Amino acid sequence: MLVAVMAAATALPQLYWMIFGKPVRTPFIMYSCVDDLFMIQRTGETMVREDTRGNQYTREEYEEKLPMLYMRQLMLSGTMMDTIRGIAIDAREVNNARSTFRYKPSDRYTPDPGLYPLFEAESGRANLEMPEDYFRITWRMEFTDAKTNKVDEEKSRLFSAALYHKGFQFPAVKIAGIPTTRKSCDEGYLVVDAAHQLFHVKMVRGKPYVRNVELPEGLRFEHIACVDFRDRLYYAYLIDKGGETWILTQDDYMLVKLPVGSFNPASEDMRIYGDFFNYNVIFNGDGFVRAVALDKDFNKIDEYGETWKIRMELPEGKAFTWLFPGTLKLESPNSNFLKFRVEVNPVARWIWLSLALAALHFLLLSRGKGYTLCKNLTGHLADLAIIVVSGIFGFLAVNIFPNRFFD
Incomplete structure (x- = not known):
């Protein structure tokens, strides 16, 4: 019975929006x-x-x-x-100044690989080459050979000591980089330690390079996205706990907060288009778009935004709140994790349909031969409760997969 209710709560809303939903075309x-x-x-x-x-x-x-x-x-x-x-x-x-960056909530909510390749930043080769070992930072920085699965103790001690002498507090809580050979050069990783300090870690000619980046008091980063742009002006975009966006400039390690206002990284997108004259920072969320123009020194020039009705405020959305208690989802566009998510309708109009379906179910039972009012109520209280609580999902489950057969 529970499986049937869950299946209906997953399939029916999806089918409804497939038929009646209208795509929103963001300008x-x-x-x-x-x-x-x-x-x-x-x-x-x-x-x-x-x-x-x-x-x-x-x-x-x-x-x-x-x-x-x-x-x-x-x-x-x-x-x-x-x-x-x-x-x-x-x-x-113009081409050297061009850059494109996009942040999606699923970039933040995604599985952690756990192991990362550390490239040689100055190999002397024209192309980057994949290393034979991978690292992780737990109680130390540990390198493991990918083929033999053996720990490289010498390399692990060398890099762990370099981190320790720079004030790194193990373990790492966030490791951000570009773990692929498809980039112009390697700048290693930005690592946040257990004390929320920010470090730049890379390998130069086989030796560790570690730099502690000074942070303003109380600054905590929610997400770090390293970039590889032709102009090489900065290492990464960083999003703090308050939804503000920062950049970390290259070589001098200056943190610059972009004057674009805050956004919700859990549910909103951010795009940044850089060109020879300006940066265009565009935020997309449920029912709005907001664009901010910056000059090349990251000063705000202008801002423009538009809003529109969200899906649940449209006629098909209001009808949805009458028909369904909510939705059961396994996937979310804002996360790369698979898990059951219950989204309850903010307006409880569906309760009236639930009561009507419960009454209809009771009338169907009353048509059975030899049934009395008392017997109907006591024998089917569980079914009626399921219908009242879960609405049309429970009604279909109870009648298609009944707990008992009756005449």
């Missing part, structure tokens, strides 16, 4: 270095391209307003500007 917002305002592209039955003043543009006009984004197309069509803001445009410099 694409970018800051124009030509007009110094935001350009908006809306998709739907027709494509609409406009700015925040309400002026609409053709596709070609829209692309000319965003030359850093559509440079290749503009060069092909011969409409690329020679200078912007009095600066001569060089294609190589």
Whole structure:
């Protein structure tokens, strides 16, 4: 019976939204270095391209307003500007300044691999090579050979001592890096220790390189995403407990807080597009989009946002609250973990349908031969309770998979 209720609570809401749900098309917002305002592209039955003043543009006009984004197309069509803001445009410099970053809540809620490869930062080779061992940081920094599964004691002691002498407190609570050879160079890992201190750890010519990064008092990071951009201005984007976004500059290890406001890293996306003139920071959440433009020194230039009704405020969402008590999910778009998640409807309109279904079930029982009111109630209290509590899920489960057969 319980399995049937769970199956219905999983399948019926999914089927409902598959039939009645309407996709939300979030507008694409970018800051124009030509007009110094935001350009908006809306998709739907027709494509609409406009700015925040309400002026609409053709596709070609829209692309000319965003030359850093559509440079290749503009060069092909011969409409690329020679200078912007009095600066001569060089294609190589524009490409070197271009960067793209995206944060999703599932980046934060994802399984920890437990073991990490530590690359040689100065191997003298043109391409990075995968090491033969992997490390973890528990009571020490321990390297294990991938083939033999044996611990490299000498290397483990060498790196553990280097961490200890820099004030590292074992174990590590967060290890962030880019554990792949598909990057321009290796800058190791950013590691948070048990005392919430931040360290930069890498291997240079077989020796440990450890740097303790000074943090403001009380600063705690929720997520760290290392990046590999051509301009090599910073090591990573860091998101603190309050939802503020920071960068860690390369070589001088300065922490800079981006003046973009806070967001909820548990349920909202963040995208950062960098170009020769600006950074576009875009937040997407349930029912809103917010864009912030920064200059190359990370000073705020402008901000623009839009809101719309969330799914549960639309007619199909209101109907959902009448039909279903909630939803049982195994997966979540905000997490890479599989587990049962119960999402109860915020409005208890479904209780009226539950009571009606319980009454209907009782009437169906009353049609049975030889049944009395007292016998019906005492013999089926459990079924009626299941229907009242779980609504249509319980009604289907009780009638399709009954606990007993009756005449």
